[in-house]
Amino acid sequence: MTESNASSRPPETLPPILQIAPEIAPGSGVGGVAYQLEQQFLAAGVAVSRFTLAEARGAWLPEPGPGLRGRLALLFRVVWFSTIGTWLARRALAAAPTSISICHNDVLAGDIYVNHGILRAAMKARGHYLLRMLRNPLHLFTALRDAHRFRSRIHRVVVSLTTREAELLSNTYSKVSAESVVIANGVDIDRFTPPPAESRLAARAEVLPNPNPAATWLLFVGHEFDRKGLPLAIAALSQLSEPVGLLVVGGTPEMVVAAREQAVRAGVSEQVHLLGRLADPMPAFRAADCLVLPSAYEANALVVLEALAAGLPAIVTPVGYAPDLIRDGVNGFLVERTAAGVRQGIENYLRSDRRRLAEGARTSGEAHAWPLIAARYLELITRLAPDTRAPGSTDGKRTTT
Numbered sequence: 001m002t003e004s005n006a007s008s009r010p011p012e013t014l015p016p017i018l019q020i021a022p023e024i025a026p027g028s029g030v031g032g033v034a035y036q037l038e039q040q041f042l043a044a045g046v047a048v049s050r051f052t053l054a055e056a057r058g059a060w061l062p063e064p065g066p067g068l069r070g071r072l073a074l075l076f077r078v079v080w081f082s083t084i085g086t087w088l089a090r091r092a093l094a095a096a097p098t099s100i101s102i103c104h105n106d107v108l109a110g111d112i113y114v115n116h117g118i119l120r121a122a123m124k125a126r127g128h129y130l131l132r133m134l135r136n137p138l139h140l141f142t143a144l145r146d147a148h149r150f151r152s153r154i155h156r157v158v159v160s161l162t163t164r165e166a167e168l169l170s171n172t173y174s175k176v177s178a179e180s181v182v183i184a185n186g187v188d189i190d191r192f193t194p195p196p197a198e199s200r201l202a203a204r205a206e207v208l209p210n211p212n213p214a215a216t217w218l219l220f221v222g223h224e225f226d227r228k229g230l231p232l233a234i235a236a237l238s239q240l241s242e243p244v245g246l247l248v249v250g251g252t253p254e255m256v257v258a259a260r261e262q263a264v265r266a267g268v269s270e271q272v273h274l275l276g277r278l279a280d281p282m283p284a285f286r287a288a289d290c291l292v293l294p295s296a297y298e299a300n301a302l303v304v305l306e307a308l309a310a311g312l313p314a315i316v317t318p319v320g321y322a323p324d325l326i327r328d329g330v331n332g333f334l335v336e337r338t339a340a341g342v343r344q345g346i347e348n349y350l351r352s353d354r355r356r357l358a359e360g361a362r363t364s365g366e367a368h369a370w371p372l373i374a375a376r377y378l379e380l381i382t383r384l385a386p387d388t389r390a391p392g393s394t395d396g397k398r399t400t401t
Contacts, residue, residue, distance in 0.1 A: 017049075018092070018096060020089055020110055021051075030104050040373075056084055066254055078141070081106040089109045104116065112155065112159055114161075116161070118169060122227065123139065125296040126297070150176045151176070155178045156178055158180055159380075161321060164321075187302070187305040187306055189366050189370075192306045192310040193311070199286055203286035204287040206283045215244075216245065217290075218233070219247050237271055238267055238268050240346060248274045249276075251276060259274055291303070291313070300321040301320055308331060308332075308365035309362065313331055315335055333348050
């Protein structure tokens with residue numbers, strides 16, 4: 001594993017960059033990461049282009065959603081972008097031999113592959129690994145595709161988001177052919193910023209039916225409630241000696257119903273507010289005091305960086321980037337992945353100097369501003385730039401001339 005080396009090459013002499021992702025748009029997730037990098041590359045004067053599902057002739061495919069139909073739609077989109085997308089992306093790369101390509105998802109092509117998560121590791125962390133893999137065709141397809149990706153000479157470099165993720169990748173796929181580099185995710189520190197007191201009260205009035213200005217509100221954000229530990233957070237609320245609220249962003253309608261039923265059984269239904277999927281989650285960030293995310297597995301949870309930048313300390317489990325990022329009593333608390341562990345983390349927060357924690361959180365977020373992260377990618381691209389695509393190559397690889 002190596003770190004990308006700084007270069008004296010000015011940005012204007014860098015080659016064009018082609019980013020590959022199913023979608024590239026503002027927001028969270030992989031598409032949001034690709035979008036932020038794109039904006040930073042453009043600001044540095046580098047020519048940038050996209051290869052998305054639209055370029056892969058898959059714009060007609062239905063959008064994923066809840067229920068069986070939504071899951072099938074996701075399966076079709078992933079398979080299409082992984083197969084037809086790979087074929088068309090390789091053609092696009094062959095037509096642009098001087099470009100450097102960054103692949104974020106699915107497609108089996110590109111100089112650089114950004115490892116946003118390891119499916120096999122995520123399934124093992126959740127338990128019942130074999131059952132989870134066999135009952136979901138998408139999991140089986142993804143596992144087989146990624147085994148081919150990492151064991152074949154498809155990419156020149158694999159970027160992992162944390163050192164632990166790079167080690168996990170090597171342990172999961174014992175013979176990873178590409179060079180390994182670690183570059184963390186970034187965060188938009190201008191969008192995610194601590195709100196003044198009046199903005200927090202206004203945000204609470206927007207997302208809560210009867211906001212109590214003196215109450216403490218935790219924030220949970222995620223679309224996979226079980227993996228990210230929402231049941232543990234709800235159970236922890238019932239063990240506290242004082243009432244604490246929980247704002248929940250994300251989840252399908254079925255997941256929201258199940259979580260509401262759990263809150264009723266735990267006797268905390270009045271404290272848990274399930275907001276579902278939000279086009280703009282910023283009011284929830286502004287309304288909250290602290291993030292809670294007791295995940296079983298994370299490559300690098302972007303929401304943790306977003307929360308820190310917004311001045312929200314984070315109560316998280318030691319997975320992904322959290323052990324490197326979170327310092328107990330400075331910007332949050334690392335906890336065991338149990339209801340008792342989450343409860344202890346919440347109690348530690350309630351007893352702490354909240355202003356100091358909020359300041360520590362913001363400082364941590366600022367250290368991951370997107371311009372700093374994009375500069376790391378540009379350093380890596382500078383190092384790769386002298387290479388050209390090998391004659392007759394069709395796999396998205398380049399060789400040194």
